[in-house]
Amino acid sequence: MAAHTGKITKLMGIGATGLLLAACSGVTSATTTADATNAANSDVVNIGGLWALTGDTSAYGVAQDNAVQLAVEQRNAEGGIDGREVVYCNFDNKGEPAESSVGMSYLVEQVGASVVVGPDTAGNTFAAQPIAESKGVTLVSASTTIDGATINPETDEVYDYFFRTNIDATTQGSAIATFSNQQGYETAAILKDNATDYGQNLATVYHEVFEGDVVIDVSYVSGDADFTSILTNVKAADVDVIFIAGFYQEAGTIIKQAREMGIDTVIVGPNGFANDNLTQLAGEANMDDVYYVANFVFSDDADQDVKDFEQAYTDKFGVKPDMYSALAFDAVNMIMDAIDRADTTDPAAIRDAIEATDAFDGIAYPISFDEDHNIVDAPVFIQEFQDGQMTDNTTIIDTSDFD
DSSP: OOOOOSOEEEEEOTTOSSOEEEOOTTSSOOOOGGGHHHHHTOSEEEEEEEEOSSSTTHHHHHHHHHHHHHHHHHHHHTTTBTTBEEEEEEEEOTTOHHHHHHHHHHIIIIIOOSEEEOOSSHHHHHHHHHHHHHHTOEEEESSOOOTTTTEETTTTEEOTTEEEOSOOHHHHHHHHHHHHHHTTOOEEEEEEETTSHHHHHHHHHHHHHOOSEEEEEEEEOTTOOOOHHHHHHHHHHTOSEEEEESOHHHHHHHHHHHHHTTOOOEEEEOGGGOSTHHHHHHOGGGOSSEEEEESOOOOTTOOHHHHHHHHHHHHHHSSOOOHHHHHHHHHHHHHHHHHHHHTSOOHHHHHHHHHTOOSEEOSSSEEOBOTTSOBOSOOOEEEEEETTEEOSOOEEOOOTTOO
């Protein structure tokens, strides 16, 4: 195989005084589907992580990778899985699909991962899926939301070895449009990231579900930094709501420039807003009347297990976890539960156990999968920002009528 260029780290530690974080290359013998029997007899459990730990989308990857590290540390402190040490090795795909493909192969063939968690964005997921399928090793994403992401485009069948624990774009777009309808907004401007399936998917759904008039529907491209021209037209249209269908990188800049131009219109967005960097880019003073889709929120009256997670994460990494941290924490804990139920590290048996997961008790929500390997009945909230701060005033959206 081609030489890997992504960064690899290793995390392990039953009986150790601390966790070892070091180069992962050569930690285990290469494991392929043909070596499943040997993998099943291993005295450790190898889990891979495939994330953007550097690059433009690294904020999503780092938050999830941190949460997985914490979950593995806690599991090993409790004795691992049936006494087997859990060894976690991650690969930095740098946010590039080509690296994601290389990383998936490396984690399976060289690290001997029996299951892989990640990636954090759709493009990198699409690049890894064919490798997971051909190698017969399950890939579980906690943040890929594109409609149809669990369907193999070559066969039009469900991927056998891919599952996701997050809501899809139709649910997100429908939720934020429903919120807009509930608030009585009559006119809207849609600003969509035309360089990603994510942005286009969301914009299409919002346009279909919003009951008012979409008077502006304009595209931008990931990496754009000057939105003055677009926002000048938005300001002249004097719409009731602005929907930004994209990630926090551009959304933060759009919010900042809009507020500086005197546009005080309500701004709504998808779960791509769910990162502290949104506020840093926009500026606290500009984060007023901003709302986005979330399927997990931290609050003062949260259950104790949520508070324990938040405290442990903050103590370990020096920053508070975000929504994606919680979803990744649940995803890898669900994976470890499935391995425990399978009572083997055989990848095929683990895949079957994941598929059979029934209401795994996560800190965010119970995890179960439908026949297409999508999450079932995940809650949807609208998170509010006022005066630069996230508020406890969240709106629950009923998704029962969504397609």
